[in-house]
Amino acid sequence: MPLFHTEDQAMLADSASGFMAEEGNINKQLRHWRDRDCPDGFGHALWKQMAEMGFTGMLVAEDDGGLGMGHVEAGIVLEEIGRNLTPSPFLTSSVLAATALGHGSSDLKGRYLPGLIEGDSVFAVAIDETAKHRPSRISTKAEKSGNGFKLSGSKSFVIQGASSDMIVVAARTSGSDEDEDGITLFAVPKDASGMHQDPVRLVDSAMASHIKFDGVELDGDAVIGEVDGGREILNAMLAAGRVGVAAEGVGVAQGAMDMTVDYLKQRKQFGKLIGEFQSLQHRAAHLYSEVEIARAVTIKAQQLLDEGAPSADLMTSVAKSKVAKAAGLAVKEGVQMHGGIGMTDEYDIGLYMKRDRALAEFLGDAYFHANRVAELSGY
Amino acid sequence: MSDLENFRQETRTWLEANCPQEMRQPVRDDGDVYWGGRNATFQSDAQKAWFEAARDKGYTVPSWPKEYGGAGLSAPEAKVLRQEMARIGARPPLSSFGIWMLGPALLKFGTEGQKKRFLNEIARGEIRWCQGYSEPGSGSDLVSMQTYGEDKGDHWIVNGQKIWTSYADKADWIFCLVRTNKEDKYKGITFMLFDMTGDGVSTKPILLISGNSPFCETFFDNVSVPKSYGEDCPGFVGEINRGWDVAKYLLGHEREMISGMGGGERTTAIGTAMKRHAGKTGDEIDAVLRSEMALFDVDALAFTAMAEKFMDEMKAGKGHPALPNMMKYVGTEINKRRHELMMSAGGSRALEWESEETRGGKAPRDWLRTKANSIEGGTSEVMLNVISKRILELPGG
Ligand SMILES: Cc1cc2nc3c(=O)[nH]c(=O)nc-3n(C[C@H](O)[C@H](O)[C@H](O)COP(=O)(O)OP(=O)(O)OC[C@H]3O[C@@H](n4cnc5c(N)ncnc54)[C@H](O)[C@@H]3O)c2cc1C
Ligand SMILES: Cc1cc2nc3c(=O)[nH]c(=O)nc-3n(C[C@H](O)[C@H](O)[C@H](O)COP(=O)(O)OP(=O)(O)OC[C@H]3O[C@@H](n4cnc5c(N)ncnc54)[C@H](O)[C@@H]3O)c2cc1C
Numbered sequence: 001m002p003l004f005h006t007e008d009q010a011m012l013a014d015s016a017s018g019f020m021a022e023e024g025n026i027n028k029q030l031r032h033w034r035d036r037d038c039p040d041g042f043g044h045a046l047w048k049q050m051a052e053m054g055f056t057g058m059l060v061a062e063d064d065g066g067l068g069m070g071h072v073e074a075g076i077v078l079e080e081i082g083r084n085l086t087p088s089p090f091l092t093s094s095v096l097a098a099t100a101l102g103h104g105s106s107d108l109k110g111r112y113l114p115g116l117i118e119g120d121s122v123f124a125v126a127i128d129e130t131a132k133h134r135p136s137r138i139s140t141k142a143e144k145s146g147n148g149f150k151l152s153g154s155k156s157f158v159i160q161g162a163s164s165d166m167i168v169v170a171a172r173t174s175g176s177d178e179d180e181d182g183i184t185l186f187a188v189p190k191d192a193s194g195m196h197q198d199p200v201r202l203v204d205s206a207m208a209s210h211i212k213f214d215g216v217e218l219d220g221d222a223v224i225g226e227v228d229g230g231r232e233i234l235n236a237m238l239a240a241g242r243v244g245v246a247a248e249g250v251g252v253a254q255g256a257m258d259m260t261v262d263y264l265k266q267r268k269q270f271g272k273l274i275g276e277f278q279s280l281q282h283r284a285a286h287l288y289s290e291v292e293i294a295r296a297v298t299i300k301a302q303q304l305l306d307e308g309a310p311s312a313d314l315m316t317s318v319a320k321s322k323v324a325k326a327a328g329l330a331v332k333e334g335v336q337m338h339g340g341i342g343m344t345d346e347y348d349i350g351l352y353m354k355r356d357r358a359l360a361e362f363l364g365d366a367y368f369h370a371n372r373v374a375e376l377s378g379y
Numbered sequence: 380m381s382d383l384e385n386f387r388q389e390t391r392t393w394l395e396a397n398c399p400q401e402m403r404q405p406v407r408d409d410g411d412v413y414w415g416g417r418n419a420t421f422q423s424d425a426q427k428a429w430f431e432a433a434r435d436k437g438y439t440v441p442s443w444p445k446e447y448g449g450a451g452l453s454a455p456e457a458k459v460l461r462q463e464m465a466r467i468g469a470r471p472p473l474s475s476f477g478i479w480m481l482g483p484a485l486l487k488f489g490t491e492g493q494k495k496r497f498l499n500e501i502a503r504g505e506i507r508w509c510q511g512y513s514e515p516g517s518g519s520d521l522v523s524m525q526t527y528g529e530d531k532g533d534h535w536i537v538n539g540q541k542i543w544t545s546y547a548d549k550a551d552w553i554f555c556l557v558r559t560n561k562e563d564k565y566k567g568i569t570f571m572l573f574d575m576t577g578d579g580v581s582t583k584p585i586l587l588i589s590g591n592s593p594f595c596e597t598f599f600d601n602v603s604v605p606k607s608y609g610e611d612c613p614g615f616v617g618e619i620n621r622g623w624d625v626a627k628y629l630l631g632h633e634r635e636m637i638s639g640m641g642g643g644e645r646t647t648a649i650g651t652a653m654k655r656h657a658g659k660t661g662d663e664i665d666a667v668l669r670s671e672m673a674l675f676d677v678d679a680l681a682f683t684a685m686a687e688k689f690m691d692e693m694k695a696g697k698g699h700p701a702l703p704n705m706m707k708y709v710g711t712e713i714n715k716r717r718h719e720l721m722m723s724a725g726g727s728r729a730l731e732w733e734s735e736e737t738r739g740g741k742a743p744r745d746w747l748r749t750k751a752n753s754i755e756g757g758t759s760e761v762m763l764n765v766i767s768k769r770i771l772e773l774p775g776g
Binding site for chain 1: 455647648650651653654664669670672673674676677678680681682684685687688689691692695697705708709760762763764766767768770771772773774775
């Protein structure tokens with residue numbers, strides 16, 4: 001398959017970019033909700049509109065009422081989300097949670113997927129237990145109790161946890177903290193008794209929860225997949241999420257770069273447009289190269305994941321790491337090349353910097369994934 | 380099975396039958412490369428067999444039309460062939476400036492007669508070409524070149540000097556930029572083709588920091604270049620005085636070719652090889668060096684995806700026409716970093732310049748050679764200029 005969008009995908013990109021620029025733009029969404037101290041950090045009306053656009057159930061199988069599309073398509077939407085810094089539950093609900101639910105029982109699917117597809121429900125995923133992404137270690141425990149389980153432990157920085165109707169929780173049902181096996185995924189409803197959320201606001205205005213599970217009673221049918229067989233689903237979820245973050249990061253990078261290149265063509269100093277100075281031209285050209293490579297490796301990872309190729313895992317980490325570096329460069333150069341105005345809240349370039357920081361951290365930063373590339377390559 | 384899958388199967392079978400095991404080893408040095416030409420000799424029977432099989436199948440230039448010596452493969456077929464060759468590590472059966480540079484320019488600007496003659500000679504490895512662009516006073520600012528051809532009716536008399544002419548001492552013919560109008564900088568250059576054995580052409584090798592001398596100073600002293608080599612076969616490409624268009628188009632292909640050194644189809648991580656190597660010598664790789672390698676591998680593997688996307692887009696007529704400049708910039712910078720890391724991982728062993736175990740100091744010589752990657756075919760700085768002007772459309776002269 002060639003490494004560019006098919007005609008159908010290009011059409012989707014057209015409609016997604018038009019829609020997001022119109023409805024998901026910075027003034028209408030990010031600034032709007034931020035300036036009102038919105039406890040969700042995003043707008044439910046937009047989520048409903050995204051459902052009407054057919055975005056919310058893109059990754060849900062057709063048999064389950066979704067569109068049965070792939071990661072290339074989800075990535076198209078995420079890139080526009082990134083470019084517009086649109087706060088939305090798309091990544092956590094339609095990519096991460098939807099991937100987990102795809103492995104669930106028909107009962108679980110019936111309970112949760114229609115709400116997702118309609119844009120009525122929001123989901124979160126709770127994996128990490130510390131400030132750095134480390135899915136190899138899971139100590140939150142789920143012990144057998146009657147016909148179900150009793151969940152105890154804690155999860156940290158669960159994005160949009162307090163806004164979610166259901167949270168996919170990775171818990172240990174056997175073995176010790178670092179064991180590969182013995183993980184089970186649970187669909188925990190928001191009103192589960194014994195679950196306490198402590199929401200905090202992050203640098204990009206998104207909300208994240210610290211969650212405590214204090215002997216939360218769960219029915220056996222809250223299990224996603226098999227008991228002790230959660231690692232594989234978790235890995236699938238992480239792969240989907242990581243290429244998703246990469247795609248969103250490409251959008252952030254492109255948005256920041258476009259703004260900056262435009263600025264270089266407008267701002268005059270020393271009687272010249274600053275874009276005439278070769279020192280800035282070379283840095284802009286280097287940045288362009290990095291962003292193009294980030295885009296290429298992201299679509300490669302998306303395609304490999306959609307094909308189910310064994311190398312998808314490696315390329316996913318390459319993409320996540322590369323995008324973090326490229327988008328990081330885009331926002332840093334963006335602020336610098338704007339001069340003093342880049343430091344102001346009124347100007348959008350700083351918002352790109354904040355979003356990039358949060359995205360780079362989510363599901364493993366550039367160093368985590370570079371290390372993973374080394375490990376997967378046998379060194 | 381789709382046609383393409385059929386083609387993949389056929390290709391596998393063909394490669395299995397025709398590509399000898401010895402030709403599935405990585406290229407170690409220039410001796411392993413078959414360049415063709417009048418005076419070419421084969422390093423081994425395997426090299427000869429592989430070249431001849433590929434030549435007869437049109438696989439020295441798989442996507443050129445059959446009547447010009449190629450196999451007429453479509454873009455997806457050519458990609459399958461590349462993938463299948465990469466899978467078994469097959470060496471290119473024939474390498475040449477004719478394939479990478481002159482061929483594409485002739486396909487675009489050549490007359491039917493030129494294509495029939497020169498492309499077939501290139502595809503069959505009969506004539507080895509060199510590139511006469513740079514001059515002592517004209518490197519990055521190539522269009523300022525001065526080598527002059529005086530019009531004598533049916534021929535030109537060419538005088539002047541070229542420099543950095545790779546393999547000029549081994550080449551049979553040269554494609555050469557010659558000024559034919561001193562009044563017009565851009566519309567005063569003719570792209571000439573002539574025989575290096577002709578009277579008045581001489582070459583003098585230049586020794587590089589790597590200790591090799593693959594390139595030369597090239598002198599033209601009253602060289603007579605015919606305007607025609609027979610019916611429909613002019614001695615120049617494109618129009619007289621419009622050689623700059625041809626030169627620039629060719630540079631695009633040259634840059635694309637050089638960018639491949641960054642590891643176009645290469646997919647193995649450097650850290651894997653370096654760890655294996657260190658294990659053999661009893662060395663360990665420091666944690667910080669390992670980190671550098673990992674960050675490098677991210678960049679290098681990401682670039683393999685870029686190279687694939689670039690090829691796919693170019694073949695489909697998509698993508699910005701100035702993209703080869705970006706590919707060249709990134710590919711060469713990556714290749715330089717790769718060799719820096721190999722030197723660090725190699726330790727003192729990588730300093731050995733002559734011993735037999737180090738195959739004549741291959742590591743440091745290769746490392747030094749890569750420094751030219753970001754100079755030859757247009758420097759990195761010039762690539763960045765082009766990207767900022769043509770792609771980002773930044774202002775200024
Ligand atoms: C937090 C903060 C506090 C400040 N406090 C004060 C203060 O107390 N008093 C005061 O007077 N000012 C203050 N300043 C202003 C500061 O001095 C200016 O922002 C600074 O001089 C840059 O000017 P500029 O913002 O107009 O950017 P510009 O000059 O427009 O620069 C934009 C970009 O173009 C680049 N550029 C400009 N010219 C060239 C060139 N010739 N070659 C290459 N690149 C070029 C710049 O490096 C920059 O990246 C403050 C700024 C900030 C951010
Ligand atoms: C191994 C090798 C093989 C070669 N083979 C051939 C060949 O076969 N045929 C042939 O014709 N040529 C060949 N060349 C020549 C090559 O194309 C030139 O070396 C190259 O174009 C640079 O020209 P120069 O060496 O004169 O450097 P210069 O142009 O003098 O550049 C010197 C420095 O100034 C910088 N610079 C120049 N202009 C600018 C600018 N506008 N903005 C910013 N920086 C600038 C350059 O980037 C460089 O760092 C080869 C070179 C090498 C190293």
